[in-house]
Amino acid sequence: MKVLVTGGAGYIGSVLVRQLLAAGHQVRAFDSLKFGGDALYDVMLNPDFEFMKGDVRNPDEVQKGLEGIDAVAHLAAIVGDPACKKYSEEASQTNWDGSVALFDAAEKAGVKRFVFASTCSNYGKMPDPDSFVVETSELNPVSLYAELKVKFEKYLLEERKDSNICSTALRFSTVYGFSPRIRFDLTVNEFTRNATINGEQEIWGAQFWRPYCHVDDLARSVVLVLDSPVEKVRANVFNVGSTEENYNKGMIIEEVCKVVPNVKVHYVEMNEDPRDYRVNFDKIKNTLGFTITKTVPDGVKEIYKLLSTGIVTDSFGQKYRNI
Numbered sequence: 001m002k003v004l005v006t007g008g009a010g011y012i013g014s015v016l017v018r019q020l021l022a023a024g025h026q027v028r029a030f031d032s033l034k035f036g037g038d039a040l041y042d043v044m045l046n047p048d049f050e051f052m053k054g055d056v057r058n059p060d061e062v063q064k065g066l067e068g069i070d071a072v073a074h075l076a077a078i079v080g081d082p083a084c085k086k087y088s089e090e091a092s093q094t095n096w097d098g099s100v101a102l103f104d105a106a107e108k109a110g111v112k113r114f115v116f117a118s119t120c121s122n123y124g125k126m127p128d129p130d131s132f133v134v135e136t137s138e139l140n141p142v143s144l145y146a147e148l149k150v151k152f153e154k155y156l157l158e159e160r161k162d163s164n165i166c167s168t169a170l171r172f173s174t175v176y177g178f179s180p181r182i183r184f185d186l187t188v189n190e191f192t193r194n195a196t197i198n199g200e201q202e203i204w205g206a207q208f209w210r211p212y213c214h215v216d217d218l219a220r221s222v223v224l225v226l227d228s229p230v231e232k233v234r235a236n237v238f239n240v241g242s243t244e245e246n247y248n249k250g251m252i253i254e255e256v257c258k259v260v261p262n263v264k265v266h267y268v269e270m271n272e273d274p275r276d277y278r279v280n281f282d283k284i285k286n287t288l289g290f291t292i293t294k295t296v297p298d299g300v301k302e303i304y305k306l307l308s309t310g311i312v313t314d315s316f317g318q319k320y321r322n323i
Contacts, residue, residue, distance in 0.1 A: 001113075001226065002026040004069045006056055006076035006102065012117065012172075013075045014039035014180045016219040020073075021048055023223055030054050030065045031076065036319065039181035056098035062105050071113035072106050073222050074099065080185075081121070083322045084145035095148040100155060107165055114167045115225050118153050120211055120239060121146040122171060123277040129209075132246075132280040135171070135237050142275060153237065161235040168225050168233040173213035173241035173279065177299040178306060185321035188212060188296055191253055192303040193315050195260040205270035206250030211279040213241040214294035221290055228288055238284040242292045246278040252296060259300050 003020050007013040008029025017040065020027045026048045029040060032055040043049045054061035056076050066072075076098070078084050078091040099116075106114055123133045124140030141147040153169045160167065176188030184193045187210075194201045221240040225233050247255075250267075257263050284290040307315060314320075 001070040002028065002068055003071045003073055003226065004028050004030055004065055005073045006030045008051070008075070009033060009037050009039050009181060010035070010075060010079075011179045011181050011183050012175060012215055012218055015215050016073060016075070016222055017043060017049070019219050019223050021046055023227070025226075026050075028052055028065065028069065030056075035181065035322075039179070042180075056102050057093050059101060059105070062102055063109070066105055066109040066111065069106070069109065069111055071115070071226055072102070072111055073115045073117070073226070074102060075117045077117070079145070080322055081143040081145045084143065084148070086323055088144055091144055091148060095145075096151055099152045103156065103160065103165070103167075107163055111165055113226055114156070114165045115222050116152065116156055116167065116169045117222070118149045118169045118171045118237070119146060120171045120173050120241070120277065120279050121275065122150050122153070123279065124275060126277045129276065132243065132278045134280045135239055135283055157235050157237060166230045166234045169237040170221055170225065171237065171239045172218050173211040173239075173245065175215050175218055176212055176296065176303075177214040177216060177294065178302045179215045182306075182312075183320055183322065184315050185323075187249065188252060188299050189303050191256050192260065192300050193307060195256050195263040196304055196307045197315060199262060200264040200266065201253055201256070202266045202268060203249050203253055204268045206253075206267055207248050208276040209246055209248050209278045210275065211239075211241045211246045211277075211281075212252075212296050212299075213245060213292060214299055216294060217241075217292045220293070221284065224288055224290055232287055238288070239279050239281050240284060240290070241279060241281050243279070243281050245292065245295060247296060255297050255300050258297070259304050
């Protein structure tokens, strides 16, 4: 297939581009380069790769980007609660208006498949702290980021389920690990960075849960869905991760301390957090055979190895975070 990856220069997108190329697909990365294009330098000369600078909010650029495309992996977004809160207007225009316009244009262009990068943040706060949420559990978005993801999921899987396009939503776990567009503002990466560089980490609300998944595995789930039979993925939604990889912050810093020596940990009590959820991932495992290849301890070791070499000279710099 020829696949359009929106947000192809991003943290997950740049990994996905390489995996699609390795799987034998042709790839066109479509990105506004809000955070630069360094992550794609080494694939620019691949004959099966093409880059197009563009913004999903621009109809003309979107139309051009969709020419000759068989499938869309839609990752372009203002990502995360803090960024959406700070840039709320841009988030609404990109994550909702731009996404709807992209899907409608893809339909007109004859695209056959559309995979949407959603989020487990859609679950918000679990009503029962001892339970695990599944794809049919009530969605309780508590941020603009999650609200917009839920809204587009509903549009994609309910309002447009009878479209000629085979659409799938993937609710990603919280991501971590090495990527060509490395970020240090993600919990696992951030804790490891702070422990490695500063020798300490402050933990707020150590008891609140979230699932985590390595960037390589999240990208693999997109490739898997694109290669899966239509009847298994059409108008369907999957949580992406592993049930065994639900952690609270206290557990994550424990894993960091196993790798990084002499870390001082400061716990700050916080009894209320709008996001607290443990997620079950049996559906994607049983339906598509998806299993993870890396765990949080693997990610900690990756980031520690990267930072302890000194090759990243300013890991606190703006280029390594979304806001």
